Amino acid sequence: MPDRDTIKNVISEAEPKTIGDYFLLDKKIEEIKKNQEIESESLFKIAILFSFTAKGIKEAINVECCKLGVIPEFFAGDYKQYAQDILNKNSELYRFKPNVVFFFIDIKSLFGENFFSPYQISNEERKRFVEEKIEEVKKLLQTLSKRTSAKIVFHNFEVPCHSPLGILESKEKFGFIESIEYLNSELRKFIKLNSPIFLFDYNSFSSRIGKDKILDHKMYYLADMKIGMEYLATLAKEYLSYIKPLLSLSKKCLVLDLDNTLWGGIIGEDGIEGIKLGPTSEGMPFWEFQKYILELFNRGVILAINSSNNPDDVLKALREHPYMILKENHFASMQINWNDKVSNIKKIAEEIGIDVSSMVFIDDSQVNRQIIKEALPEVTVVDMPEDSSLYLKTIMEIDDFNTFSLTVEDTKRGQMYSAQRERKKFQETSGNIDEYLKNLNTVVTFEKVNNFTIPRIAQLTQKTNQFNMTTKRYLDTEIKNFSENENYFVFSVKVEDKFGDNGITGTAVIEKQGKEWRIDIFLLSCRVIGRAIEKVMLARIIEQAKKEGVKTLIGEFIPTAKNSPAKDFYKDNGFKLAEKKEEFQKWNFELSVSNFNYPDFIKIKNEKA
Amino acid sequence: MKKLKKILAKVLEVKESSITDKTSSENVLSWDSFNTLMIISEIETVFNTKLTIQEAVNVKSVKDIKDILKNHGVVL
Numbered sequence: 144m145p146d147r148d149t150i151k152n153v154i155s156e157a158e159p160k161t162i163g164d165y166f167l168l169d170k171k172i173e174e175i176k177k178n179q180e181i182e183s184e185s186l187f188k189i190a191i192l193f194s195f196t197a198k199g200i201k202e203a204i205n206v207e208c209c210k211l212g213v214i215p216e217f218f219a220g221d222y223k224q225y226a227q228d229i230l231n232k233n234s235e236l237y238r239f240k241p242n243v244v245f246f247f248i249d250i251k252s253l254f255g256e257n258f259f260s261p262y263q264i265s266n267e268e269r270k271r272f273v274e275e276k277i278e279e280v281k282k283l284l285q286t287l288s289k290r291t292s293a294k295i296v297f298h299n300f301e302v303p304c305h306s307p308l309g310i311l312e313s314k315e316k317f318g319f320i321e322s323i324e325y326l327n328s329e330l331r332k333f334i335k336l337n338s339p340i341f342l343f344d345y346n347s348f349s350s351r352i353g354k355d356k357i358l359d360h361k362m363y364y365l366a367d368m369k370i371g372m373e374y375l376a377t378l379a380k381e382y383l384s385y386i387k388p389l390l391s392l393s394k395k396c397l398v399l400d401l402d403n404t405l406w407g408g409i410i411g412e413d414g415i416e417g418i419k420l421g422p423t424s425e426g427m428p429f430w431e432f433q434k435y436i437l438e439l440f441n442r443g444v445i446l447a448i449n450s451s452n453n454p455d456d457v458l459k460a461l462r463e464h465p466y467m468i469l470k471e472n473h474f475a476s477m478q479i480n481w482n483d484k485v486s487n488i489k490k491i492a493e494e495i496g497i498d499v500s501s502m503v504f505i506d507d508s509q510v511n512r513q514i515i516k517e518a519l520p521e522v523t524v525v526d527m528p529e530d531s532s533l534y535l536k537t538i539m540e541i542d543d544f545n546t547f548s549l550t551v552e553d554t555k556r557g558q559m560y561s562a563q564r565e566r567k568k569f570q571e572t573s574g575n576i577d578e579y580l581k582n583l584n585t586v587v588t589f590e591k592v593n594n595f596t597i598p599r600i601a602q603l604t605q606k607t608n609q610f611n612m613t614t615k616r617y618l619d620t621e622i623k624n625f626s627e628n629e630n631y632f633v634f635s636v637k638v639e640d641k642f643g644d645n646g647i648t649g650t651a652v653i654e655k656q657g658k659e660w661r662i663d664i665f666l667l668s669c670r671v672i673g674r675a676i677e678k679v680m681l682a683r684i685i686e687q688a689k690k691e692g693v694k695t696l697i698g699e700f701i702p703t704a705k706n707s708p709a710k711d712f713y714k715d716n717g718f719k720l721a722e723k724k725e726e727f728q729k730w731n732f733e734l735s736v737s738n739f740n741y742p743d744f745i746k747i748k749n750e751k752a
Numbered sequence: 753m754k755k756l757k758k759i760l761a762k763v764l765e766v767k768e769s770s771i772t773d774k775t776s777s778e779n780v781l782s783w784d785s786f787n788t789l790m791i792i793s794e795i796e797t798v799f800n801t802k803l804t805i806q807e808a809v810n811v812k813s814v815k816d817i818k819d820i821l822k823n824h825g826v827v828l
Contacts, residue, residue: 163763163794170765198786361805365789372793 169202186216190241192225194252203379247298261319298345384542394543400506401450421466433468443553447476475560496669548598552646562643588748592626592633608705611666658694696732776813
């Protein structure tokens with residue numbers, strides 16, 4: 144879209160430093176938006192509900208979003224009005240239909256006089272007071288989550304550093320500081336049980352900046368600003384962690400250099416005994432860096448190597464170095480050769496079956512980073528510090544791997560990719576593709592949507608780009624609504640074969656419109672493309688449609704930059720083109736005319752279907 | 753003076769050349785109370801100093817700012 148590009152061009156070169164810079168850029172963005180008359184539907188809707196003046200925060204979020212190529216639209220309620228905005232079901236907030244709500248009540252607003260004079264009341268009164276406040280906040284959150292389908296980002300409360308009781312504070316039965324810690328812990332428990340609500344750990348955020356610094360006392364008295372102007376942009380940048388996964392901008396794969404990245408020194412020159420890795424001053428930064436990367440792997444981040452080295456040197460180090468944390472089986476692709484780093488990244492993308500835009504690249508060499516930035520601007524390149532002692536801090540600050548839920552599939556992803564490597568080897572030794580598919584002993588299990596599969600189904604709609612007919616993104620709550628609606632048929636498929644379990648890797652959402660059924664979502668994870676799973680899914684839909692006396696099955700195809708693997712699917716499987724409007728194609732399958740069978744080499748299981 | 757003019761031009765969206773000592777919230781429409789705060793915040797960052805609240809409430813014109821900065825030992 145040209146308008147997006149105009150904004151991106153204006154913003155991408157800008158490096159705003161002060162809040163004044165953000166205001167200036169914000170004005171530019173708003174001007175472009177006005178001139179181009181961008182349709183409101185295409186904008187990402189952000190609501191800001193703050194209990195204090197939020198001036199500056201909207202501007203900073205706007206600029207940071209546009210840098211990502213996302214154009215937002217804002218609702219910023221009047222700061223004394225947040226409760227009314229939430230409780231009045233006809234409020235402008237709900238008419239705005241936000242995608243995300245940043246909800247921030249600060250402790251001074253919540254506690255009122257009891258913040259400034261905490262010991263005017265007894266411990267018992269304080270306990271009652273805090274319990275009341277907890278209920279008040281819970282009620283606001285509950286109402287908000289019931290009335291919007293937005294993700295709600297709720298800020299916990301800054302725990303003060305000072306008490307009028309001084310060192311006796313900790314001896315109180317239910318002290319002032321403890322009461323705020325209690326409030327935080329009770330709300331954390333509540334949020335755990337409410338899936339659309341996420342916690343922004345503001346107490347930890349303000350600790351990181353420094354509680355003495357984050358409040359600019361002067362600005363607070365002059366304008367009720369509870370965060371110093373210089374930190375508004377820092378806060379806005381933190382919000383991106385919640386915005387990226389909502390827009391499927393999260394990354395999937397971490398591509399790593401080796402020498403001076405995963406260990407100190409050069410393996411080809413220093414040898415396995417010479418490289419720095421393990422419990423020494425110089426080895427620790429790399430050792431702990433690897434440990435953290437292993438944690439990312441365990442949460443489902445795919446790992447790959449892109450290194451200029453002799454493969455034998457590297458393999459020996461990965462297998463034999465006593466302090467090596469990351470081993471061969473953690474990497475889904477290993478490009479260790481003397482080819483250029485750009486071709487290697489492309490090769491990794493091809494091998495794993497993901498797009499380069501899903502990658503984060505880490506390399507200690509600034510030259511290599513620059514090459515990647517220029518050749519493949521869609522790859523996120525991390526600016527690694529010169530000093531290896533700062534590696535761990537740097538990787539901890541990466542906010543690109545966030546997802547709104549962690550499914551069984553995520554935590555097992557590592558194993559699944561090593562099974563994938565074996566599968567590939569097996570394919571190479573098989574005579575032809577039919578023989579290969581037959582000998583895989585594939586078992587496909589259908590499962591009708593239920594509370595256990597909802598998070599994974601929603602996640603698949605958010606993350607699948609390639610074999611995806613419509614690329615519609617749905618949240619957990621939306622899938623749940625489908626599951627409770629008789630007019631929808633939603634199922635998932637689990638794919639197993641002799642190399643292992645791929646987990647839930649495909650899903651379909653079908654809307655029943657009388658004698659016509661419309662396939663709203665039809666997608667397969669890239670891991671199982673090319674194995675006739677899509678035919679099994681289609682056969683299942685057709686079988687069900689016949690059972691219910693349906694005449695026509697309608698398939699839609701909406702092309703994107705990434706879904707070309709899916710483009711001929713309806714055409715190749717008995718559908719006839721019924722309508723074509725610009726980017727949109729409608730395909731019909733007449734059940735009275737055509738037939739469709741399950742491929743005979745795949746075993747089918749039905750669970751609760 | 754160049755740095756100061758740059759800040760004022762940016763926040764108030766006026767030409768640097770139009771800024772004189774007499775420029776004030778009285779004669780520049782965009783110089784409202786919030787922009788005063790923003791000017792103060794920018795000045796504090798650029799000149800690495802902190803204004804007191806008494807100084808801040810008295811900022812009405814370019815001359816006021818220059819006097820305050822002079823008291824802070826900032827050479828313009």
